[in-house]
Amino acid sequence: MNAIAWLNYGALTGALALSVAAAALPRSSDQRALAGRQDAGARSVGAAVSEGNPTSLEDHAGVAVTLRDFRRIVSASTVADALLVELCEPDRVMAFTGYGARRSSRGYRYAGKALVEDTADIEALLALQPDLVLLNGYGDPRRIARLREAGLTVYDLGPMRGLATLVPNVHEVAALVGHPERGRRLATALVRGMAAVAADIPPSQRRRGMYLSGYGGRLFGGTAGTSYHDVLTSAGLVDAAAVAHRDWPEYTPEQILTLDPDILVTNTGMRKILCGQAGLDRLRACSAPGGVVELDDALLGDPGPAMLDAALTVREAVHGAPPALGAVRRGGE
Numbered sequence: 067m068n069a070i071a072w073l074n075y076g077a078l079t080g081a082l083a084l085s086v087a088a089a090a091l092p093r094s095s096d097q098r099a100l101a102g103r104q105d106a107g108a109r110s111v112g113a114a115v116s117e118g119n120p121t122s123l124e125d126h127a128g129v130a131v132t133l134r135d136f137r138r139i140v141s142a143s144t145v146a147d148a149l150l151v152e153l154c155e156p157d158r159v160m161a162f163t164g165y166g167a168r169r170s171s172r173g174y175r176y177a178g179k180a181l182v183e184d185t186a187d188i189e190a191l192l193a194l195q196p197d198l199v200l201l202n203g204y205g206d207p208r209r210i211a212r213l214r215e216a217g218l219t220v221y222d223l224g225p226m227r228g229l230a231t232l233v234p235n236v237h238e239v240a241a242l243v244g245h246p247e248r249g250r251r252l253a254t255a256l257v258r259g260m261a262a263v264a265a266d267i268p269p270s271q272r273r274r275g276m277y278l279s280g281y282g283g284r285l286f287g288g289t290a291g292t293s294y295h296d297v298l299t300s301a302g303l304v305d306a307a308a309v310a311h312r313d314w315p316e317y318t319p320e321q322i323l324t325l326d327p328d329i330l331v332t333n334t335g336m337r338k339i340l341c342g343q344a345g346l347d348r349l350r351a352c353s354a355p356g357g358v359v360e361l362d363d364a365l366l367g368d369p370g371p372a373m374l375d376a377a378l379t380v381r382e383a384v385h386g387a388p389p390a391l392g393a394v395r396r397g398g399e
């Protein structure tokens with residue numbers, strides 16, 4: 067049995083807890099779809115742990131990494147940052163990302179560690195003498211190839227698309243650090259927690275929302291296939307953009323006016339820019355009290371476990387705090 071098959075069973079075990087935790091709660095079609103995607107994402111990593119433990123793990127670029135007792139682990143992505151903090155002994159982690167240390171709400175937990183500012187600085191990485199580098203590959207694959215050519219052991223966690231990729235990543239990192247049981251617990255808590263954030267909101271009370279931001283006079287979003295979509299649907303909103311768009315679309319003002327969501331979710335300070343743009347001031351969200359929900363972009367755009375915090379913040383802004391806030395933070399227990 068290959069390592070991916072072994073891993074997938076653990077991912078599935080954690081993700082299936084969603085149905086146990088929330089089966090009796092009223093859920094919208096968006097929530098049911100979210101649950102289904104997480105189960106499917108978990109299954110895509112493998113099949114049955116009873117067939118034996120793997121000796122290597124194939125990363126998302128198809129490169130096999132031999133499993134061993136890694137003792138000098140370096141994180142080169144914010145997702146890896148967050149997962150190592152939750153899954154690995156602190157003395158085995160040599161470095162976190164500089165961005166995560168400065169911007170993450172949990173960045174204080176990275177104190178005392180070296181910081182990775184740019185994976186293009188191979189000399190700085192080599193100076194840390196890592197026996198494992200974790201990152202999420204995207205863009206130019208030559209970036210990772212250069213790290214491997216320099217003699218570094220790199221595990222590519224793949225794209226960052228919300229829970230559909232995060233749940234498998236949890237199990238992968240847990241396997242790499244030798245503690246798959248920690249991965250099962252964390253994955254279960256994340257999936258349960260995201261499902262529980264707005265489980266009390268019936269479909270009839272779910273308002274249409276969308277993520278939107280503006281840069282240089284252009285309008286950008288994040289919808290189906292991204293962490294923004296997971297945050298919105300978990301928070302009790304219907305993602306208005308998901309009907310016609312996927313991923314990270316660029317919109318025209320006319321498209322936004324056609325969608326005309328009840329709620330705009332955006333980055334801190336963006337309301338004035340969006341609602342001040344000619345035409346967009348006619349959006350119902352711009353004229354309604356509480357129609358624009360602003361979050362720090364480091365939280366709203368985080369595709370790691372902080373999605374749960376972002377979903378709770380949006381839910382509280384739109385619907386008020388959930389009746390069992392503590393249970394949501396513990397993963398719906």
